[in-house]
Amino acid sequence: MPALYNLTLQEVHNLLRNRDASSVEITQACLDRISQVESKINAFVTVTGELALQQARQVDDNRSYDQGSALAGIPFQSKDVICTRGIRTTCSSRMLENFFPPYDATVMEKIYANHGVLLGKGNMDEFAMGSSTEHSAFYPTRNPWDTSRVPGGSSGGSAAAVAADEVYYALGSDTGGSIRQPASLCGIVALKPTYGLVSRYGLIAFASSLDQIGPMTKSVADAALVLNAVAGYDPRDSTSINTPIPDYSKFLTGEANGMRVGVPKEFFGEGTQPGVLEAVNTALNVLEGLGVSVEETTLPSTRYATACYHIIAPSECSANLARYDGVKFGHSNSEAASIWDAMEMTRQEGFGPEVKRRIMLGAYALSSGYYDAYYLKAQKVRTLISRELDEAFQKYDVLVTPSSPTVAFGLGEKTANPLEMYLSDICNISANMAGTPAISVPCGFSDGLPVGMQLMGPALSEPALIRLGYAYEQSCRWRLSRPHI
Amino acid sequence: MALTKKEVLHMAALCRIALSPDEVEYLRGQLSDILEHVRALQEVDTEGVPPTSHSAGLTSIMRDDRVSDGLEPESTLANAPFREKEFFRVNAVLEE
Numbered sequence: 418m419p420a421l422y423n424l425t426l427q428e429v430h431n432l433l434r435n436r437d438a439s440s441v442e443i444t445q446a447c448l449d450r451i452s453q454v455e456s457k458i459n460a461f462v463t464v465t466g467e468l469a470l471q472q473a474r475q476v477d478d479n480r481s482y483d484q485g486s487a488l489a490g491i492p493f494q495s496k497d498v499i500c501t502r503g504i505r506t507t508c509s510s511r512m513l514e515n516f517f518p519p520y521d522a523t524v525m526e527k528i529y530a531n532h533g534v535l536l537g538k539g540n541m542d543e544f545a546m547g548s549s550t551e552h553s554a555f556y557p558t559r560n561p562w563d564t565s566r567v568p569g570g571s572s573g574g575s576a577a578a579v580a581a582d583e584v585y586y587a588l589g590s591d592t593g594g595s596i597r598q599p600a601s602l603c604g605i606v607a608l609k610p611t612y613g614l615v616s617r618y619g620l621i622a623f624a625s626s627l628d629q630i631g632p633m634t635k636s637v638a639d640a641a642l643v644l645n646a647v648a649g650y651d652p653r654d655s656t657s658i659n660t661p662i663p664d665y666s667k668f669l670t671g672e673a674n675g676m677r678v679g680v681p682k683e684f685f686g687e688g689t690q691p692g693v694l695e696a697v698n699t700a701l702n703v704l705e706g707l708g709v710s711v712e713e714t715t716l717p718s719t720r721y722a723t724a725c726y727h728i729i730a731p732s733e734c735s736a737n738l739a740r741y742d743g744v745k746f747g748h749s750n751s752e753a754a755s756i757w758d759a760m761e762m763t764r765q766e767g768f769g770p771e772v773k774r775r776i777m778l779g780a781y782a783l784s785s786g787y788y789d790a791y792y793l794k795a796q797k798v799r800t801l802i803s804r805e806l807d808e809a810f811q812k813y814d815v816l817v818t819p820s821s822p823t824v825a826f827g828l829g830e831k832t833a834n835p836l837e838m839y840l841s842d843i844c845n846i847s848a849n850m851a852g853t854p855a856i857s858v859p860c861g862f863s864d865g866l867p868v869g870m871q872l873m874g875p876a877l878s879e880p881a882l883i884r885l886g887y888a889y890e891q892s893c894r895w896r897l898s899r900p901h902i
Numbered sequence: 903m904a905l906t907k908k909e910v911l912h913m914a915a916l917c918r919i920a921l922s923p924d925e926v927e928y929l930r931g932q933l934s935d936i937l938e939h940v941r942a943l944q945e946v947d948t949e950g951v952p953p954t955s956h957s958a959g960l961t962s963i964m965r966d967d968r969v970s971d972g973l974e975p976e977s978t979l980a981n982a983p984f985r986e987k988e989f990f991r992v993n994a995v996l997e998e
Contacts (some may be wrong), residue, residue: 515981516981612957625956656960658960721943724941724943742918747983748983751983751984753993755993755994761918770929773919773921777917780917781933796955797948797951803957835935836932839936852956852958876957
């Protein structure tokens with residue numbers, strides 16, 4: 418039998434229900450795993466071991482895993498951008514190094530209501546801005562498959578923690594690929610839900626029209642189980658969608674016969690590594706073998722997606738991050754004589770280089786004289802990107818692309834050139850622009866490093882993504898290969 | 903488009919971030935590159951295309967005007983860098 422920490426969420430849930438393990442035992446197994454590998458990976462900002470054991474004991478005492486939720490008694494990690502009451506929430510920034518939220522995010526309330534066990538907070542690119550987790554103000558996270566490489570980002574700590582079997586699943590946030598790209602680079606599953614399906618209340622805001630919380634898991638089945646717990650209307654988030662939530666595990670049927678897949682050629686072009694192309698093309702053949710029709714299509718506006726994103730996201734971030742003024746919470750400069758000098762120095766000291774770049778760029782794109790040429794123009798191009806996707810979804814149930822143009826790259830390889838780093842998310846941004854769901858599923862290896870395949874669908878098509886992703890996963894079993902740490 | 907030092911300082915002033923001379927210099931190069939990249943949007947024909955501000959298709963969400971529990975003053979103030987009694991303390995806003 419494999420070690421407890423190797424199991425998936427679904428497998429460990431079955432152990433708990435059958436009394437073959439207790440929550441305390443599996444929580445301790447994860448803590449032991451953390452002490453074994455964490456010094457090589459650095460996936461956590463904070464490990465909440467004592468709290469986790471306390472929560473686990475309570476679950477065992479109440480036999481909460483008999484009450485229906487698949488998450489009961491099972492340890493998870495929450496990206497450090499999600500507010501946890503009384504537990505330090507830093508966004509991997511000096512600005513929030515000592516911030517203890519006075520309330521829980523809605524997703525945390527929901528997981529706690531399902532008796533989940535919080536094992537800690539995930540390292541990330543500062544304020545979720547980046548694609549490698551090297552922009553963490555504390556330390557970079559390393560890829561469990563090769564510790565000289567990055568795990569991707571911004572939810573790199575969460576992806577690495579799941580890939581290294583430190584936790585059974587994690588909650589990350591995705592503004593422009595921030596759960597799908599690291600999932601791809603670490604060989605795990607990540608599902609970015611439809612915008613508004615999961616409440617953003619208590620998610621520290623980066624770009625509010627794009628941000629969405631999603632599960633990062635070891636399997637598609639696990640993603641469905643976590644989505645069951647976190648999806649749903651929340652009156653505290655004014656962009657929350659009020660729609661009935663199905664039981665997503667119903668779509669884990671293993672069959673995908675008759676589904677129509679479109680393959681937008683723009684995602685398979687220049688800049689995509691041959692090993693990535695090969696893995697995704699092989700996966701497309703597997704889908705055909707499952708009775709799925711596969712056809713090439715085109716999304717010409719894709720070439721403008723990163724440019725569009727790098728106006729809209731910084732613009733929204735410059736507004737959202739205006740709140741860090743050193744008055745109500747966060748870092749505060751105490752030396753400056755005037756309130757304005759104190760504010761400017763607070764922000765100089767508290768923010769790292771990538772955050773400064775984006776805030777400044779956003780303020781510029783929104784400023785008088787530049788608003789029409791930059792921000793308004795980008796919003797119009799956003800409409801075109803969404804319309805093209807809408808049209809494609811008239812013909813196809815799902816669009817398939819690589820989740821990332823490359824496998825995991827080396828630490829330090831792209832930090833000197835922000836623009837090159839920005840292109841890491843090129844496959845992921847369209848879904849954020851359109852607010853549509855997308856899942857990254859492992860689809861093989863290139864030179865021993867994981868490759869991910871992205872499935873995109875129209876708004877609220879999570880059932881189709883889960884169905885197709887699961888059917889594929891069942892026929893390939895890439896999960897049986899594990900990193901050696 | 904290469905930004906001037908003056909333009910970088912203007913951008914920093916817009917968002918109230920102080921910068922060291924070194925920061926001004928490297929940000930000048932990087933921000934110029936990024937602006938050059940996003941300039942690609944100018945070639946897209948957007949005549950008659952409405953802007954999208956967000957994708958949820960929702961407008962002006964209203965909620966019932968009901969009393970609910972807010973945060974207690976102590977937990978609101980718990981993260982304050984500087985406080986005095988039940989207030990956040992700041993330097994003088996109006997100068998003499």
